[in-house]
Amino acid sequence: MTALEIKEYIQKNGKIPYVLESIGCSNIVYHDNKDYYSCSNAVGGDCNNPAAINIRNNKYLNYRNYTRGVEYDDGKDLISLVQYNKNIDFANAMKYLHKLLGLKNLYKVKEEKKKPDDSWFVFSRFVVKRRKCVVNDFDPMSEDILNDFVPYIHIDLFREGIIKRTIKKFGLGYSYRWRRTIFPIRYWLDGTLMGYNARSSIENCSEFGISKYFITPGMRKEINIYGLWENYKDIQKAGYIVIFEAEKSVLKRDSRMDPTGGAIEGHVLSDEQVRIILGIGVEEVIIAMDNDVPIEEVWNMCEKFYGLRKVSYIRDKWKLLGPKDSPADAPNKIYNFLFKWRIPYDESKHREYLKSLKKNS
Known part of the structure; x- marks a missing residue:
């Protein structure tokens, strides 16, 4: 389940008190007039205040901690409270909730029977070998x-600077047979193999x-x-992504x-991707x-993070990149320069964006 789905599951099934109790909160009371729960902190702090925490009874499960100076309104929720009380990161909080609520037992994995290769459909075996399973949605x-691929990449990508250590790290x-470099795509939370993006090495292939x-058909x-x-720990250590x-x-x-x-x-940021980024604690x-x-x-x-996190963007004002280049295509010296002079998305940029919306409406 995604973060939003597990919160909706908790709210719809009346599991908020159960989760709160599991992480050490007590004095749990539901306030029908304003549709929220109150409770005290876990042992180790001000655990005698029966209304230290207020948590909303909606699909977002936002909460506020009045006695520990930790406010979790915009973008913070019951999952954040689990992180706080259990002293774990977002990924382990998600695993904790799945285990606590018994969600693993809702799914069964069943292997598909092998089918013969379909020669006219490139990479048909990618689809044939997929398992029927709805874990993680x-x-x-x-x-x-x-096992079908050798642990190497095409020489063109090697010349672009992708080294052996990275090849091994990302698999x-x-x-x-298909003359393609394979990029395995793993789910950010537990490393489950979601699919592949396969890049042709045939010159002028179009x-x-x-x-x-x-890309694997149907991959979400x-x-x-x-x-x-692969980069989770390093991103948390750096404090930014x-x-x-x-x-x-x-x-x-x-x-x-x-x-x-x-x-x-791609260059479309989904709501779920925003939730993932907010949840990793950068x-x-x-x-x-x-x-x-x-x-x-x-x-x-940038607007999707404005007011929730410090947000900035890299823009090539000096024409150091090619017309379609990524900042990552540049040598380290140029990338570090662009990174150093990244542009903060502050109130002035926010207003400028709103003006552009009115102008184009």
């Missing part, structure tokens, strides 16, 4: 598919009617951040000893889209 793929591979990229990239599973457009940008920065990137695999979110993405789209992404 998507269909995981079998790890056995990894990259190459298919000689002229032969061959797509440059082949909007509920994931590519690279977050750099949001790129494509997987290759994350890989290039990792190869330059910078494991702070994640990719949304102080700053840095938007680093490709050079051809309009500034209004970049501002729209």
Whole structure:
């Protein structure tokens, strides 16, 4: 389940008191007139105040802690309270709630029977070997598919700077049969294999009617951040995350000893991706889209974090990048310069964005 789905499950099934009790809160009372719960803190602080915490009885489960100076209104919720009381990060809080509520037992994994290869459909085996399963709200793929690829990448990507250490870390591979470099895509929370993005190594492949990229059919990239599973600890240590457009940008920065990137695999930031980023506990979110993405789209992404986190964006005002380049395509010296002079998305930028909306309406 996603963060929003597990909160909706807790609220709809009346599990708020159960969760609060499990993390040490007591004096739990429901206030029908304003539709919220109050309770005291867990042992170790002001646990005698029966109304220290107020938590709303809605699908967002926002709360406020009046005695510990920790306010969790905008973007903070029951999951954050679990993190606070159990002293764990967001990923482990999600695992804790799944286990506490017995959600693992709701799903059964069943292997599909093997089907013969379909020669006219490229990578048909990607679909054949997928398992029927709704854990995490998507269909995981079998790890056995990894055996079909050699642990290397095409020479062109190697020349672009993706090194052996990064190849191993992200599990990259190459298919000689399909002449494609394989980018495994793992779910940010537990590393489950969601699918692949496969990049053709055939020069001018579009002229032969061959797509440059082949992504696993039906894969829900909007509920994931590519690279977050691999870079999670480094991102938390740094205190910020750099949001790129494509997987290759994350890989290039990792190869330059910078494991702070994640990719949304496009330039549309979904609500679930916003929730994931808010939940990992970073102080700053840095938007680093490709050079051809309009500034209004970049501002729209920044707007989703404005007031919740420190947010900034990288923009090439000095024309140091190519027309369609990612900041990650630049050498370290140029990237570090662009990173240093990233633009804060402050109140003035917020007003400028609102003006652009009125102008275009």
